[in-house]
Structures are given as structure tokens and as C-alpha cells.
Amino acid sequence: MAAADSQVLIGLCDVPIGKSCTSTFFTNKIGDLPDLLPAFSLRYPYCAICGSALVHVVQVYCPLGASRYHRTINVFACPQQQCSGKTESWKVLRSQCLESEIKAKSDSQRMKVKEPPMATSDWCEGADDWGIEEEEGTSASPAHNHTNTQSSFLPKLDVSYGLQALSLTEAHQSASPRPELVFPESVPIFRPYYVCVLEEGDIDEQTDMEDAHRLLREYEMREGVAVMQLESFEGQGELERYEKTDAKHGDKVFSKFMKCISLCPKQILRYSWNGSPLFITDPSSSLTQTVPPCSYCGNPRVFEFQLMPALVSLLESINSTSELLLEFGTVLVYTCRDSCWQPGRDSPAEEFVLVQKDPDHQLFSRPC
Known part of the structure; x- marks a missing residue:
């Protein structure tokens, strides 16, 4: 059961991500390619059923309030028809890093940039400006020009791992380049959209x-x-x-x-760390046995968020000549209660996902 003071955050589809916009691991978004944390590598996930490359469904920036780590979760699924609605065809990857690791990576990349030789004029008119341009050039900047509706999912976590409160705050945008990503050929990609966030209690x-x-x-x-x-x-x-x-x-x-x-039929995501999921069909009585403990530290996993039926109609391929099929009722994501992480780790941790089929597909198949 969720704590009495648990709050639910609602994710809604916002404007499309244009070609002139950029995104980082701070960005909540639908589709596109995943944004890795600095110095991370990704062994691109494949379907456990058919072996096809998975398509990136959503990216959620969700640091825990009492943790020093930046934290991003990426959800992938297989778009092949024979794998639709099957839990085994989905993957959830959790990535974390410290602010100091971001700074170290940024400093390392600046060291590799060859400085131009100093001209004699640098000693004259611009002498009093030493360091100012450099500081301005490396200051934190937004990852894109749509920060007014970009909010992160921020559950508060105390030492007893209880959910105390939830807040909506703008994610701090650090100046860090997008890591070099290597993907297999013909990776399917959904059309990208920003995701805006609000508390369920604030919905008009x-x-x-x-x-x-x-x-x-x-x-x-x-x-x-x-x-x-x-x-x-x-x-x-x-x-x-x-x-x-x-x-x-x-x-x-x-x-x-x-x-x-x-109250809000267009919601695409519900977030409630350590809260109660909203099931679309009756879960098995052995759900606690179905959700395995963390494979890294052995501690229990807790519910974190779920994808909602309204998301299905938004998942369209960026390639007009190809069709990507992805249907579900709801997708439940469970993560390590302690959000365990080994210092220096450079690859995501896999978490648990449970897919429930839609018992009444026709009801949700209409465009929003």
C-alpha cells in the first residue's frame, strides 16, 4: 500500500521535439533516441523473443530527493507484431551519475581542445576580461528551448526509504555534451515529443x-x-x-x-515512487513473487511509474515508409528500492517491467 501522503505525478504529451532542439538525460520525452549520461556506454537492447532491435518508448528524468545522483530511466519495447503485449519484449534501463562525474567529463573534454596561440593584443584592451568568456562559455545551459514545461519526476526518499513528498522542480541543466552513441543499423525510432508534468491533485x-x-x-x-x-x-x-x-x-x-x-484521459504516464500501481486487469495473487528483487543488491523492488493507454496513439515512426506497431493496456515499471549504484559504473542497470494487455482496445484506440 502507498503511504497516506503519497502523491501521483501525471505526464502529458507536450510539443514535438524539432530538429533545432536538443535533449539530454535531463529531458522527459517520448520516442527519439535515448540520451546517455556522460561517460556511459550502451549495449543496445534487443528483444528477448524475436531478437529485433528495440524501439525507445519514453525517457524519464527521476532523481530521488535524498540522493546525490542524477537518475534517468529509459523504457524500450519490441515493435514486432508477434511480440506485442508480451512482457519479455520490453526492457527498462536505469542510469545514474554524480554531478562531480559530469564536471570531470566536461573538464576532460575541454583539456583535449587545443587552445589558440595568444596574440599580443590579448595583453592590451581585453586584459581585464581574462576568464570571463571562458566562464560564460562553460556555464550551465538548458538542454533545449522548452524548459518552461519541462519538469522532472522527483520523489523524496528518507533513510527509511519511505515516500515523504513529491515536488516539481526544473532539472538543473549541466553543460555536458551528448555522449557518442553507437546503434545497430535500422534502429526503429518513434516521433519525439516533450513530456510535461503536473500533480494529479492540480488537474482542473x-x-x-x-x-x-x-x-x-x-x-x-x-x-x-x-x-x-x-x-x-x-x-x-x-x-x-x-x-x-x-x-x-x-x-x-x-x-x-x-x-x-x-479526470484526465490524455495522461500518458503516472508516477508514484513506492506507491500503488493502477492495474487495468486483475493482477495475479502472487504479484509480490512476480516482481523479483534487485539483481544487483538483492533488496526488494518497488513500483515507480506506469505507461498509460493514451500513449499508444502517439507512438508513430519517424520514417513514413515503415510502420511500428506497439499496443498495450498499461506498462508497470518496478525499480530497486534503494536505487543501488556502484561508483564508477558506466552502463545502465536493468530493472523489472510488467505489461498488462488492454481488455477493451476499442475504447482507447480513438485519437486524443
Whole structure:
């Protein structure tokens, strides 16, 4: 169960990432190629089922509040039809580094740049300006020109690993060049978009409500179930009731899923570190056994975020001559509770992903 004061962050699709824009590992985005941390190397992931190169789905910058590490998570999936909806065809990679490592890498690259010979005029008019241009040239700068809506997913982590609070802050943009990436030939790429972030409690109740009510009415008519409002009972907390006990497909979990996202049906991502996931189908009773402990330190993994059905319609290939197929109900990402990391590590750590199929594909297949 999530802590009582847990907050949920909502990710929404923002403007496309244009050719003139750049991104770094600080950037929350859909599609594109992953941005590696400085001095990192990536052995590009392949599908465990068919062996095809995976496509990059989302990148989330999500440092833990009590940690000194920058932290980015990249999610990949296989776009082949025979692998659609299968957990084995997805991969999640977590990358971390310290600010000192970024600075060291930047300093190392500046040392390799050959300084031009000093002219005699440098001793004259510009003598008092020594160092100013260099400092300005190496100061932190935004990774792109869209920082007004770029927020990071920042859960607060205390020594007992409890989720205390969540905050939305602009990621500090360090001046670090994009690492050289080597990819296999014909890597599939989804069209890139920025992701903006807001707290679920800040969503205007009137936002998209007309569309939400339409979807709910269609669902209720088709499934013969009326989704009732949550009602509070003193001493019992919030209980959810339904006019009929079962939908036609017998999935009350899906009905709850629809109710929860109706306030913001266009959400593409829900973030709640160490919180409770929103299941689209009934999870197995042995879910705690399904999610394995961290393969690096042996500690338990916790839920961190999930991808939502509205993301499916946004995943389009940048190549108009090729079609990339990726369908899912929701994708649940679980990561090491301690976010363990060995100093000096230069490659991402693989985390656990669980894919749930959409029990009612037609409901989410309409464009937003």
C-alpha cells in the first residue's frame, strides 16, 4: 500500500521535439533516441523473443530527493507484431551519475581542445576580461528551448526509504555534451515529443471532462455497468460501489481503471515512487513473487511509474515508409528500492517491467 501522503505525478504529451532542439538525460520525452549520461556506454537492447532491435518508448528524468545522483530511466519495447503485449519484449534501463562525474567529463573534454596561440593584443584592451568568456562559455545551459514545461519526476526518499513528498522542480541543466552513441543499423525510432508534468491533485476538474464523460457513457452502455462516484464513510475510508457487480467482461478492475483516469484521459504516464500501481486487469495473487528483487543488491523492488493507454496513439515512426506497431493496456515499471549504484559504473542497470494487455482496445484506440 502507498503511504497516506503519497502523491501521483501525471505526464502529458507536450510539443514535438524539432530538429533545432536538443535533449539530454535531463529531458522527459517520448520516442527519439535515448540520451546517455556522460561517460556511459550502451549495449543496445534487443528483444528477448524475436531478437529485433528495440524501439525507445519514453525517457524519464527521476532523481530521488535524498540522493546525490542524477537518475534517468529509459523504457524500450519490441515493435514486432508477434511480440506485442508480451512482457519479455520490453526492457527498462536505469542510469545514474554524480554531478562531480559530469564536471570531470566536461573538464576532460575541454583539456583535449587545443587552445589558440595568444596574440599580443590579448595583453592590451581585453586584459581585464581574462576568464570571463571562458566562464560564460562553460556555464550551465538548458538542454533545449522548452524548459518552461519541462519538469522532472522527483520523489523524496528518507533513510527509511519511505515516500515523504513529491515536488516539481526544473532539472538543473549541466553543460555536458551528448555522449557518442553507437546503434545497430535500422534502429526503429518513434516521433519525439516533450513530456510535461503536473500533480494529479492540480488537474482542473473541468479539463477534458466532456470527453471523459463521453468515454464513460460509451463504456457503461457497452458493458452494462454504471460506475458510481467514490463515497466516503466515517471510519471506513473510501469505498467504491457499482450499480451492477460485474461488467460484461467480468472485470471490475478495468471499471476502476476507467474511473480513475476519467479526470484526465490524455495522461500518458503516472508516477508514484513506492506507491500503488493502477492495474487495468486483475493482477495475479502472487504479484509480490512476480516482481523479483534487485539483481544487483538483492533488496526488494518497488513500483515507480506506469505507461498509460493514451500513449499508444502517439507512438508513430519517424520514417513514413515503415510502420511500428506497439499496443498495450498499461506498462508497470518496478525499480530497486534503494536505487543501488556502484561508483564508477558506466552502463545502465536493468530493472523489472510488467505489461498488462488492454481488455477493451476499442475504447482507447480513438485519437486524443
